[in-house]
Amino acid sequence: MFTRLFATAAITAAMITGPALAKDSYTVALDGTFAPHAMPKLDGGIEGFNVDLANEIGKRLGAEMNIVATQFSGILPGLQAGTYDFVVAPTTITEERANNLLFSEGYLNTDFQFVVKAGTPEITDLKEFNGKVIAVNKGSAYDSWARELADEIGWTVESFGSNTDAVQAVISGRAFANVAGNTVSAWAAKKNPNIETSFLYSTGKVWGMPFRKEDTELRDTVENVIECMKIDGTIAAMHEKWFGMPPAEGSVALTPLPGHGQPGFDGYAEDGHTPSC
Structure with a gap:
């Protein structure tokens, strides 16, 4: 009887205090x-x-x-x-x-935006990146996407530990372009006059x-x-x-x-x- 009463009380307390996931x-x-x-x-x-x-x-x-x-x-x-x-x-x-x-x-919706050195001629098609080095954040969706297209486009993908490092590779000339989310690329270009946004690839993808x-x-x-x-x-x-x-x-x-x-x-x-x- 005592065991039953104790169990009932515990269940009631759990109901009052909320679900087990509450932390x-x-x-x-x-x-x-x-x-x-x-x-x-x-x-x-x-x-x-x-x-x-x-x-x-x-x-x-x-x-x-x-x-x-x-x-x-x-x-x-x-x-x-x-x-x-x-x-x-x-x-x-x-x-x-x-x-x-x-x-x-x-x-948030997310499209893929390229960043290039300021003054670079306008890019209007992915195929114009043929033979170029593209810097990406290692492990990101941009990393896997760029690698999947490497043979088709003819670019070389270099991965970096952070997107900041990937952008720096563009500034230093180690890469022709960096690709990241459109919000990130716009922010990077806004803060650094040495780079500018370039080709926007519409994905239909979202962040969750x-x-x-x-x-x-x-x-x-x-x-x-x-x-x-x-x-x-x-x-x-x-x-x-x-x-x-x-x-x-x-x-x-x-x-x-x-x-x-x-x-x-x-x-x-x-x-x-x-x-x-």
Whole structure:
């Protein structure tokens, strides 16, 4: 009888205190050199769009966000190993990644933008990069994409530990161009007069937040927060703050998507939920 009463009390307490996934803090990861999404502050620490995004998610969950800044190439393996609860680095949702990880719905559209030395003649077609060296951030979607096209385009791909290093390779002449997300490339060109944006490759891809495959409840909880941030204009305000322009009408920065996860990819749940803000 005592055992039964104890078990009942424990279940009741669990119901009152909330789901087991609720935590006082989460350890999350991003690339701290991926400006303007995350970058060092002059007085220490990091700042950027994804830093603000992570902290706002923590605020709305009532949890502290322990943000770890590290090289992108080690972030997804670290997530799989249990080092991080989830990833707040801009991560392109791809079929390969979705087969191994669980993604939130997209929160930013991402196209691929090339950066070249200032004064370089205009590039209007990928084939004009034939014979050129393209610098990329190691382990990023731009790395794998550029390597997949190496034989077709005829370029050589060089990988670097950070996108900052990849841009520096262009400035120093070690590479002809760097390719990264359009927001990152625009920021780099804005801050450095030695380089300028060049060819824009439209991808139709989006950035989402990766979780471990088994962490469906945590993914859904965080995604609900992201949806509310879209609805109340928080993500749009962050977009203007860090990118200097509002998000495009109809973009995922403004539009909550049906279900949980990114439609069309493994892990998507068409569960008919509506945002509860």
